[in-house]
């Protein structure tokens with residue numbers, strides 16, 4: 001799969017649906033390559049970081065130059081040349097994504113024949129990854145509380161999660177004033193049932209239009225953006241990646257005090273600000289309404305990866321994972337782990353991030369469970385993931401219902417991170 005999606009300069013997430021390079025995909029893909037082709041991982045990440053903006057933001061998409069590539073929104077829509085901070089070449093989108101790259105560097109280091117070699121491999125990338133974290137703390141943490149916000153559902157990576165419905169509803173779309181656009185992602189007959197809706201896309205486009213009208217100035221966007229959310233998944237990934245960078249920085253003899261301080265604050269605030277004691281799980285915090293969002297996805301479990309919950313919190317998270325929400329019922333058994341609560345009215349087993357199982361989320365949760373010594377759960381997650389891939393192929397996402405009438409994978413096939421993380425799970 002990975003060879004198939006390698007363009008000669010970067011790895012696409014999938015052959016045609018995603019013809020450019022994506023931010024967190026590249027991190028997960030590097031973790032797979034680390035197991036058998038570390039030089040390829042380094043080349044892939046080096047290509048991604050060519051798209052880094054002058055103030056450190058690592059963009060969600062780095063565009064390739066294949067004239068046949070069809071993807072919306074492409075560079076002409078983003079118009080990032082409006083910002084003095086964006087690179088002129090390669091062209092990129094104007095938002096970011098969960099910062100998994102510090103974690104990828106750690107896995108690369110672990111796969112090296114010896115520490116010295118590993119450090120030589122990752123040295124050229126290290127400062128760039130730290131700069132991406134610095135951007136997040138400097139530009140996305142207005143209250144200096146160690147929690148960074150996302151300003152577009154695409155920044156979460158879990159684009160149409162039901163959690164985002166409430167803040168998105170704040171956006172009143174006037175179709176006559178929305179820039180004209182044409183989706184490119186509905187080319188197969190099932191896509192309309194599986195991918196985000198047109199209403200979702202209108203709001204995604206509305207937000208991009210806001211950003212480009214402000215020439216991608218972070219402060220100006222923040223003052224006006226109706227969607228500013230502190231996501232437990234994004235912040236948990238940030239914290240795990242901080243931890244990895246601090247460990248690597250120590251080996252490189254770097255001064256890691258900033259990152260250490262930021263990380264302490266992040267862990268503290270994940271628990272103070274994002275823990276919902278009434279539910280016994282983490283929630284996203286809506287900065288505009290200043291309240292915890294009432295709907296919870298599997299992202300609410302993810303602070304486990306950063307070691308944020310204490311043992312009592314971890315126990316409550318585990319109870320939720322074991323409940324019908326994620327583990328199904330005797331009549332409706334589930335593959336671990338649905339991305340959304342199966343008992344909730346907004347659960348949709350076929351639609352993208354509103355229920356289906358995604359391999360990257362399983363991989364993350366596997367590590368979170370291992371961290372807490374929950375080996376039995378971690379193993380179940382690992383073997384469910386491998387069995388899904390074995391039965392249904394290297395698809396993008398999977399129906400979580402074991403008794404689903406249509407037993408196949410959804411979205412694109414030949415999906416890079418499904419393959420890459422499978423390699424890592426098998427090698428573990």
Ligand code: 9WN
Nearest residue numbers: 013018022024025060154157158159
């Ligand atoms: C928008 C590439 C990306 C993943 C995201 C997934 C999907 C894009 C899209 O594909 O998002 O970024 O066009 O739907 O939601 O997590 O990184 O694989």
